[in-house]
Amino acid sequence: MAYGLLIDYELCSGCQSCEVACKMEKNLPVGKWGIRVHDDGPWQMDDSKNSGRAFNWNKIPVPTDLCDLCVERTSRGREPVCVHHCLANVMRFGTVDELARLMDGSMKQVLFVPSNQ
Numbered sequence: 001m002a003y004g005l006l007i008d009y010e011l012c013s014g015c016q017s018c019e020v021a022c023k024m025e026k027n028l029p030v031g032k033w034g035i036r037v038h039d040d041g042p043w044q045m046d047d048s049k050n051s052g053r054a055f056n057w058n059k060i061p062v063p064t065d066l067c068d069l070c071v072e073r074t075s076r077g078r079e080p081v082c083v084h085h086c087l088a089n090v091m092r093f094g095t096v097d098e099l100a101r102l103m104d105g106s107m108k109q110v111l112f113v114p115s116n117q
C-alpha cells in the first residue's frame, strides 16, 4: 500500500518548523534536508487576470528525496515529525487513497508520494 503526505500550502506560514524537526529527527548533516520550504514571491499579479489578489506570495513545503515518510515513527502508529510539529496543520499523512479522498478541490493542495517506500 502506498503512503503519502497531503500538503495544503494555502495554510503555510513559512515558519520552517517542519524543516528543523525533520532535520533533527533524521539527524541530517549540514546542507541536507528532508523537506524544504520554498518561497514563491512576492511578485505583483496581473490585474486583468488575478482574482482580487494584488500579490503572488506562497510558502510551499516540499519533501526531498531523503523523505522516507518517517517510516520508523509511522510503523509504530505515530505521525511523521513534520506533521506533528506543524501548528498550521498544513500536512496530513495517510494512504494515497485516503489522502486523495480528502482533496476537496480547493486550490494549493499537493499530494506527495515518495518513490523510496
Ligand code: SF4
Binding pocket: 011, 012, 013, 014, 015, 016, 017, 018, 019, 037, 059, 061, 085, 086, 087, 088, 089, 090, 091
Ligand atoms: S508546513 Fe507548517 S511547519 Fe512547515 S513552514 Fe509551513 S506552517 Fe511551518
Ligand code: SF4
Binding pocket: 021, 022, 023, 025, 026, 034, 035, 063, 064, 066, 067, 068, 069, 070, 080, 081, 082, 083
Ligand atoms: S515525513 Fe519525515 S522524513 Fe519526510 S519530510 Fe516529514 S519529517 Fe521529513
